[in-house]
C-alpha cells in the first residue's frame with residue numbers, strides 16, 4: 513500500500529492538470545489531492561465532475577502568485593509533494609499579453625518555490641517539487657535536425673516559452689541553492705479530451721463541426737510532436753514516484769506531424785464520424801498570416817525516460833485522434849459552454865465572495 517501523502521496539484525482545472533488530478537485521485541486513495549487553481553478562462557471545474565466528491569479530493573480557488581496564501585495552503589494541508597502545472601499556456605496569447613505570462617509563469621512559480629522552501633524548512637525527507645514544463649524552451653529545430661534531448665541548450669523564442677524557460681531555471685536554482693528536491697520535465701504538444709478550444713486540435717474539431725474556416729498559419733509546414741494527454745499524465749505519475757531528484761526528463765510521443773497533414777487527418781476523421789462524405793470539409797482549410805516568430809519544428813527524444821523509468825507512449829496516433837474527435841463530438845455541450853463564455857460567468861458568481 514502506498515504511503516500517505518498530501519499532494520498539491522496546481523492548475524488541476526486545466527487541460528493536462530485535470531487528467532493528472534483524475535489519475536491521482538483514482539489511483540491513490542490514501543493520498544490527499546489538493547487541486548489549487550485560479551480558474552482563469554482556461555480553468556474549468558466541469559473537467560473534474562467525476563472526481564469532485566471523492567473523499568481524498570479538495571479544491572481551492574487561489575492564485576499561485578499570492579505568496580501568503582500559498583504558505584497558508586502548505587501549512588493547512590501539510591503538503592509534502594507539489595506537481596506544478598498552473599500556467600498561462602497559449603503561445604498566441606503570450607504574443608498579445610506577455611506580462612500576464614511573466615506574472616503567472618515566472619512570479620507564480622517563484623512564489624510556490626519560496627513557499628515550499630519556507631514550509632519544508634530544510635526537512636526535505638519525502639518531499640518533492642515537480643515542475644511541468646514544455647519542449648518549447650529548447651527553441652526550434654530545422655526540418656533535418658536531431659531531436660531535442662535533455663542536453664539541448666535552452667533557446668526560447670516566444671514570450672510563452674521564455675516565461676517557461678525562466679521558471680525552469682528558478683526551479684533548478686532552488687535545488688542548487690537551497691537544496692529543495694526538484695524535478696523538471698519538458699513535454700511535447702498534448703492532445704485529447706478537455707483541451708481549451710483555442711489550441712489547434714480542439715479548435716479545428718469545433719470549427720469543422722460548425723462549418724467554420726480552419727485558419728492554418730503560414731503554409732502549414734510547421735512540425736509538432738503530439739502526445740495523448742493520458743500518456744503524459746501516466747508519465748507524470750511514474751516520474752513523481754520514481755524520478756531522481758534534480759533530474760530533467762523529456763516526454764514526447766516520437767510522433768511528428770506537419771500541421772497541414774494533421775489538419776487533413778482531423779477533417780477526414782470528423783467528417784467520417786459525422787457521416788459526411790469524404791472531403792466534405794476540406795474547403796474549410798484557409799491559409800492565414802503566419803504567427804510571429806513561429807517555431808518551425810519541435811521534436812523530442814524521450815529515450816531517457818524509457819530506459820531509466822520504463823515509460824513509453826501507449827497510444828498510436830490514429831487511435832488517439834479517433835478517441836479525441838469522438839470525445840469532442842459526444843461532448844458538444846462542454847464545447848458550447850466554453851465557447852459561449854457561460855462557464856466563466858458561472859464561476860465568477862460562485863466564487864466571487866470567497
Ligand code: NAD
Pocket residue numbers: 522523524525526527528529548549550551552553554555556574575576577596597598599600601602616620644645646647676698699700701702703708
Ligand atoms: P491550461 O491552460 O489548459 O491550464 C492551465 C491551468 O492553470 C488553468 O486551469 C488555469 O486556471 C490555471 N492557472 C492559470 N494561471 C493561474 C494562476 N495564476 N494561479 C493558479 N492557477 C492558474 O494548460 P495545459 O495545457 O493544461 O498545461 C498545463 C501545464 O503543462 C503548463 O505548465 C504548460 O506549460 C505545460 N505543458 C503544456 C503542454 C500542452 O501541449 N498543453 C505541453 C507541455 C507542457
Ligand code: TYD
Pocket residue numbers: 602603604701710711712713715727728729734735736771803
Ligand atoms: P498550438 O496548439 O497553439 O500549440 P503550440 O503553438 O504550443 O505548438 O499550435 C500547434 C501548431 O498549430 C502551431 O504550429 C501553430 C499552428 N496553429 C495554426 O496553424 N492555426 C491555429 O489556429 C492554431 C491555434 C495553431
